[in-house]
Amino acid sequence: MIPRPFEYHAPTALPEVIALLGQYGDEAKLLAGGHSLLPMMKLRFAGPGHLIDLRKVAELKGIALVGGEIHIGAMTTENELIFSTLLAKHLPLLAEVARQIADPQVRYKGTLGGDISHGDPGNDHPAVMMAMDATFVLAGAHGERLVKASEFFHGLYDTALTPGEVMTQIRLPLPPAGTGSSYAKLKRKTGDYATAAAAAVVQVKNSVCVQARIALTNVGPTALLAGDAAASLVGKTIDEAAIGHAAALAMKICDPTPDLRGDEAYKTAMAGQMVERALRTAAARCAI
Amino acid sequence: MSKKTIVNFKLNGASTDVMVEPRELLIHTLRDKLSITGPHIGCETSHCGACTVDIDGASVKSCTVLTVQCEGSELLTIEGFAKGGVLHPLQEGFTQEHGLQCGFCTPGMITRAYRLLQENPSPTEEDIRFWMAGNLCRCTGYQNIVKAIQYAAAKMRGETVTTSHPLMAELSA
Ligand SMILES: Cc1cc2nc3c(=O)[nH]c(=O)nc-3n(C[C@H](O)[C@H](O)[C@H](O)COP(=O)(O)OP(=O)(O)OC[C@H]3O[C@@H](n4cnc5c(N)ncnc54)[C@H](O)[C@@H]3O)c2cc1C
Ligand code: FES
Numbered sequence: 388m389i390p391r392p393f394e395y396h397a398p399t400a401l402p403e404v405i406a407l408l409g410q411y412g413d414e415a416k417l418l419a420g421g422h423s424l425l426p427m428m429k430l431r432f433a434g435p436g437h438l439i440d441l442r443k444v445a446e447l448k449g450i451a452l453v454g455g456e457i458h459i460g461a462m463t464t465e466n467e468l469i470f471s472t473l474l475a476k477h478l479p480l481l482a483e484v485a486r487q488i489a490d491p492q493v494r495y496k497g498t499l500g501g502d503i504s505h506g507d508p509g510n511d512h513p514a515v516m517m518a519m520d521a522t523f524v525l526a527g528a529h530g531e532r533l534v535k536a537s538e539f540f541h542g543l544y545d546t547a548l549t550p551g552e553v554m555t556q557i558r559l560p561l562p563p564a565g566t567g568s569s570y571a572k573l574k575r576k577t578g579d580y581a582t583a584a585a586a587a588v589v590q591v592k593n594s595v596c597v598q599a600r601i602a603l604t605n606v607g608p609t610a611l612l613a614g615d616a617a618a619s620l621v622g623k624t625i626d627e628a629a630i631g632h633a634a635a636l637a638m639k640i641c642d643p644t645p646d647l648r649g650d651e652a653y654k655t656a657m658a659g660q661m662v663e664r665a666l667r668t669a670a671a672r673c674a675i
Numbered sequence: 676m677s678k679k680t681i682v683n684f685k686l687n688g689a690s691t692d693v694m695v696e697p698r699e700l701l702i703h704t705l706r707d708k709l710s711i712t713g714p715h716i717g718c719e720t721s722h723c724g725a726c727t728v729d730i731d732g733a734s735v736k737s738c739t740v741l742t743v744q745c746e747g748s749e750l751l752t753i754e755g756f757a758k759g760g761v762l763h764p765l766q767e768g769f770t771q772e773h774g775l776q777c778g779f780c781t782p783g784m785i786t787r788a789y790r791l792l793q794e795n796p797s798p799t800e801e802d803i804r805f806w807m808a809g810n811l812c813r814c815t816g817y818q819n820i821v822k823a824i825q826y827a828a829a830k831m832r833g834e835t836v837t838t839s840h841p842l843m844a845e846l847s848a
């Protein structure tokens with residue numbers, strides 16, 4: 388369980404990171420918390436020639452309220468999300484999902500940027516990012532570009548990131564008044580990836596849903612935005628009938644890979660259950 | 676090929692230099708080069724927590740961190756707990772409450788529990804179970820581990836503590 392040999396780089400500023408990426412091209416891999424990459428390198432599923440450690444790059448840290456958005460540095464760890472008072476006040480969903488990720492030790496190291504950039508459909512942040520309508524800042528030799536979460540995930544381990552780019556920041560709009568959110572995850576034990584999970588963000592005005600976003604974890608090659616399910620709620624009261632109908636629509640887009648967590652039918656059914664749970668909780672939290 | 680480099684960190688208070696290949700995992704450096712054999716290799720796949728060490732105020736699985744990532748860091752392992760022959764309250768708690776049987780998971784348990792008590796000096800049983808969930812024990816069933824941590828927490832808060840274990844209470848009577 389020892390990785391293949393590689394050269395290690397620990398740059399201290401973003402321009403250095405980008406220069407190193409330019410120099411080594413697709414031989415290089417960025418190292419964030421290392422809790423997806425190092426296990427893959429130990430199993431020799433990955434064998435980069437150059438490892439560029441982001442831990443000393445101060446620009447990639449921190450959580451701030453900027454105008455109507457929360458900006459989170461890509462190297463912010465899960466535990467930092469959990470303990471942030473700013474997030475507890477404005478975006479409690481982020482701590483709720485982080486508490487359901489892996490275990491305490493992993494959460495001290497694993498980063499938001501790494502969880503997203505890895506492109507693993509089993510990871511929990513991608514669906515939450517889609518449901519929160521996040522925007523990612525990708526930096527490279529070209530400067531910066533912004534990519535929406537809904538356009539970022541292309542396939543298994545395949546994202547909008549190109550080899551020369553680094554994700555620097557995650558931007559999340561502040562939810563309007565009357566918004567409630569929830570992340571419901573079914574897992575076999577602490578530290579397990581989701582059998583199925585769902586993120587729901589809904590906004591209610593005068594008892595009627597005016598906006599909804601729903602996204603699913605680990606039931607397809609990427610996290611899935613359940614557009615039809617969300618649209619079915621708009622203009623309606625979020626009652627049991629509406630929730631059941633939305634869950635049924637969400638199940639239609641599921642295409643899970645069978646594994647020890649269950650077969651296709653079971654995982655799809657559980658995705659439906661998670662949508663129902665997430666919607667019930669989110670709706671209950673809309674009250675202002 | 677990857678060149679060897681010298682990495683410097685503070686290990687249980689002592690400045691330490693060690694020569695490693697970049698691909699070397701911290702658990703191997705500790706156990707094979709520095710004779711720090713308290714952190715154990717249980718699963719080698721980031722699941723069991725037996726290899727837990729404290730790095731710059733964080734509980735980390737040392738099988739999932741490269742030694743080169745620790746340059747300039749402060750490391751604490753189970754070897755750094757007892758001071759002047761006196762057991763740390765956590766070590767005392769694990770003894771008094773029978774928080775171990777085979778002891779394989781214990782160095783990782785104690786090192787993790789130490790950071791938990793730094794962050795939360797008065798954890799509830801639920802807090803302990805949630806925040807200790809990265810450490811697996813094959814023997815105890817966890818009940819006495821929870822009690823051991825509660826014992827240590829009380830002692831570290833300056834309260835008088837007595838063991839809840841009937842055998843231990845008899846021994847000390
Ligand atoms: C036992 C265990 C259980 C786990 N359970 C869960 C779980 O339930 N849910 C979950 O979501 N995750 C889980 N994980 C994964 C964990 O959360 C990882 O930490 C996370 O997926 C990756 O984040 P990282 O910071 O460790 O990234 P790394 O492992 O360092 O990197 C992952 C990938 O992303 C790239 N990358 C990292 N940062 C950037 C960046 N800023 N810009 C561009 N590319 C970047 C790297 O090059 C690499 O390809 C688990 C891990 C373990 C070991
Ligand atoms: S040996 Fe490191 S977590 Fe099991």
Ligand code: FES
Nearest residue numbers: 776778812813814
């Ligand atoms: S005491 Fe044996 S594994 Fe915990």
